[in-house]
Amino acid sequence: MSDPRRTSSKRVTLEEVARVAGVSRATASRVVNGVATVDATIRAAVQNAIDATGYVPNLAARSLVTRRADAIGLVLPEESRLAGDPFFETVIRGVMSVIGPSGVHLVLMTMDTNTRDQVVSDLRRGRLDGVILIHTDRDDPLPRQLIEANHPVVMSSRPLHPLPVTYVDVDQTAGGALAAQHLMSLRRNRIVTIAGPQHTSAGQDRHTGFLDAVADPDLPWTEGDFTRESGETSMVHLLRAHPGLDAVFAASDLMAQGAMTVLRATGRRVPQDVAVVGFDDSSAALACDPPLTTVRQPVADMAAEMARLLLARVADPDAPPTRVVFEPTLVVRGSA
Amino acid sequence: MSDPRRTSSKRVTLEEVARVAGVSRATASRVVNGVATVDATIRAAVQNAIDATGYVPNLAARSLVTRRADAIGLVLPEESRLAGDPFFETVIRGVMSVIGPSGVHLVLMTMDTNTRDQVVSDLRRGRLDGVILIHTDRDDPLPRQLIEANHPVVMSSRPLHPLPVTYVDVDQTAGGALAAQHLMSLRRNRIVTIAGPQHTSAGQDRHTGFLDAVADPDLPWTEGDFTRESGETSMVHLLRAHPGLDAVFAASDLMAQGAMTVLRATGRRVPQDVAVVGFDDSSAALACDPPLTTVRQPVADMAAEMARLLLARVADPDAPPTRVVFEPTLVVRGSA
DNA sequence: CTGAAAGCGCTTACAG
């Protein structure tokens, strides 16, 4: 046990540990770093010295020579896109579940004003070992820039333009198809859909997967931006043009939630009059009333996988890029 | 403009900048750090050399001598308590809004297994300059331990046991009173309340503030844990014992949301039959149908303030502890 | 205002 009073004492260095243990600084360093070749008795002596002095290594000094920061960045979209979306909290939890225990620091950043420059310079100056990019805009130059400088990067979805990058995604197309099949099995035939932003791969793929499965190229649809507000406006528009609709697929749970509010406000019952299917299986799905039938993507697992892949790339920056694609599943609840 | 090809070139050091500029390393360092006393022409020369070489300072080396990590920790509750609660995302956003632009790293941690040890050692070894503690349990030994070691700490609420610590809070008691006054002004007289956990200051203070204002010591109540699920169970219990109730105050929006689901399921209309008031004004309030009348605490602003206070403490660790208490406001929407 | 020099606390070839 270390003397608790030592906790607030002056910084103790390896030098001191070595002195107390009667060995060289090099040997003390080897014990601290678990180098296997150290003699057992010496190891014990050093361990005692460490405990007695309450030594903790200075990471900056170590970092200076190892050139590792033991920190990775998690880059989220702009601050304004975070509000009210449970997706990001889930991503954070998933990443944390693998990063936390490893002792590596998880540094959070949002894509605001000078974040791009900061990411690049943090990586270059060895303050960050790698970054996870969440929902980076398709024409953001950052991913390519990082890849070209050979910095470890993992992205949260297939980039719209081909790029030799490691990413994790869910099979969005299959997810859209799952929603369509469910609605068709319910014998709904006046179906509409609120698509996600068509400038994102998720928005595009969910939409085409859905359309291909229903096999109706003229299916009415509008484009939302994944938020609840856009779900509401979209629903209003669709209802105006197609008052007789009997099913809606929204490409996000939040949009489905917004749609349900509007449906109820217009006196329609869910699911009796209109069946509603969402996408994500976020916490918003359970907050719906009735609870939302939705296409589940295992966000926390996906985020954990991103963290693992990044750690692997940090360990071996020249490994070829990897892609991991998860399968979506349909979660049937009350709304359809 | 720096030569883009330099971006991926070998690491360039201050030494090299100095050589290119024809000055000493010390002077180059002064320019990099914006020391005012450097001659204007020399400054320009160094600046040119920096641009030409694409120099970025090695933070580890700087950190080693300045003993500053330029990183602060944000310690959230255990991972399991994060899920589905929009509060934490708002805190993160608020903290980020002041930390982000400063170039200081925001390191995220959750109160899991070995986090306490890691926080202490990160602080001691100079890997973190200070920490913000969010909703730390009242009998967690960590805050006291950090305070005693004189590490910069800011907490998100008044500690239950007296502690010379800097914290930011909202006047919870006043918030409870606000809810009570609104319900009374609505002439509701069969009021019940779903309190927050009584082992937290927020749970206690909201409850006593509410009770004192309604001036009815026998008011029926149950204790939830701020989650939607606990709101549902609590509502079921209260309804069973008091089927004629006409108003409920829930100490969190999430609990209010759960309560509303149960009310609707039992055929009661909100607000006609039962008025509902929540607490937080989180994104969940708008997701309710009807939208929730709630006591707003300005979480993002409070989090930003915590960040500012922490930065101040890092700059001057011996300053006396500060307390900042925000005023809650009532936001009237459809539910009451 | 500027420079030479010491020093921050570690790791890691290199000898032995």
Add this chain to the structure above:
DNA sequence: CTGAAAGCGCTTACAG
């Protein structure tokens, strides 16, 4: 298996 020594890239008194 261990130690002496060099070196990682900065900052900062201290002289001048």
